Amino acid sequence: MSKYKRYRKIAPCIWNDEKFRKVSNEAKLVIFFLLTHPDLTQLGALRGNMPGLAYDLGVELKAFEEAFQEVLAQGMAKHDGAMLIWFPNFLKYNMPESPNVIRSWLGGFDDLPESPLKNEILQSAKATVDGLSGAFKQAFGEAFPKGFANQEQEQEQEQDKEGTDVPLSKSQGDCDVQVSAPPSEPEAGEEPEEQKEEPAPMPLQPETKPKSKAEKETEFAKAVVTLFNRVLVDEQPEGRKLPKVTKVTAQRVALVKARAKSCAELKQLAGWEAYFQLVSQCSYLLGVVKPWSASFDWLLNVNNFIKVSEGQYLDREAAGDKGGNGLATGLPELDRVKQYARQHGEKGVMGICKSLGFDPALYLKACSAELGAQ
Structure with a gap:
């Protein structure tokens, strides 16, 4: 096969x-x-x-x-x-x-x-x-x-059997069971009408209009949301489930469209599933490290999408050395500052924070987190 x-x-x-x-x-x-x-x-x-x-x-x-x-x-x-x-x-x-x-x-x-x-x-x-x-x-x-025709026919036959006592007869050349009503009595002076066999009704074919571009985009966004709910909600154990998406709003359709436009892989559902599987490997995003978890909208934000795709939130152990016990804080940005500080010493930490666009106070917060974990 x-x-x-x-x-x-x-x-x-x-x-x-x-x-x-x-x-x-x-x-x-x-x-x-x-x-x-x-x-x-x-x-x-x-x-x-x-x-x-x-x-x-x-x-x-x-x-x-x-x-x-x-x-x-x-x-x-x-x-x-x-x-x-x-x-x-x-x-x-x-x-x-x-x-x-x-x-x-x-x-x-x-x-x-x-x-x-x-x-x-x-x-x-x-x-x-x-x-x-x-x-x-x-x-x-x-x-x-x-298959559809047989199902509908069986349903009609059941309804006919339950709702009428009129005898059932088969029309010539047709195996479908049809209900034949008794002829009406002609009034005085009238010629009896010739009984004519009515042709079987033709099945109605619904008229389908080609879908607009907006309808196709909404349909694709709904499929992406279904994948999100399956991979990051239904398949996750308690304590790692993300908030379930219940509505596909215009804003979410726009987010899906924007990410697919900038990333060719996301024009197919397989690409979205791979992205959500990557998120499932990030304990911080799933609310394991802190009482916060990523939402569907957060994951599709352009800046957050880039960070997640580059693996900045993946679970990992920091390179343990003399400068610390090797425990990651669960905050990738802080871990990057800590790693730079270990390689270059305290001097320059303020500069690297500014160059990365971080508040220098974040470094102190990272150090506090590390001390607390010891």
Whole structure:
């Protein structure tokens, strides 16, 4: 299945997941084996049987089945008992980056064996797409029109059965179930009207207008906010969660646009995820060092963005020497002043503070922090 996407995202936070940590090392191997299997589709499902998968992994069938049962017991995967395996949370970490990605889902979906679980996969994918913009929804409807038609038809049939006692009949040449009402009695002196079969109504196709530039920018900003909330809120343990973003304002859309304009990598969601992952490695920004934490707006400020991107807030140990115990203050600016002072002595500290644009009093504050940590 080389035509399908072979690159998938496995979030590092999986090692913090309670269910994942409960299973044995053999079960963990099975999870990674299935998530990176060449036949895994973009919906997180694959066709395979236990003997074949055990052979591919190079383990005994009994050992594979026992490990796989651990995975099923924790609800991390589902199995139809035959040939279909699915990871329900797969799309949460592999969101479609464009409507064309959704259109490409069809190929992998058609290759999956027929099963009630296959219908559940389609319903879950639709629920995921329903949370995205109109272009993604339209792409899903184009890729899976038959699925939508069958669902609507089943709903109509259920409603007809519950709401009428009129007999049901099938029109010639059409397998769709339709409701036929009894003919009305003609009044005296009138010729009975010839019963004509009404043509089936044509499905309405919604008119889609091309999105404006502003709409596209807002849509992209919403995707960036979703990434921020996932990486820096949902995936972080207590004590390291940043304030969750609940509104995408015009100001935030402008910030995202400005950063993407100045940094080519940020024109793609992958670049934003890499930036937020970098922030997740900065204890100071996550409020671990002080009762303050960075916000979404703070991280997108141009000056703060440059400092974070250059790694100035990354967790690190200062180069310990005779001048101190090597503990960082958690304030990168102060640490730079302290490092300069150790290399050049006290003389010149005032000058370096001014050249860096810092208040010289910050150096004294850094020294106090270091003494307090001793």
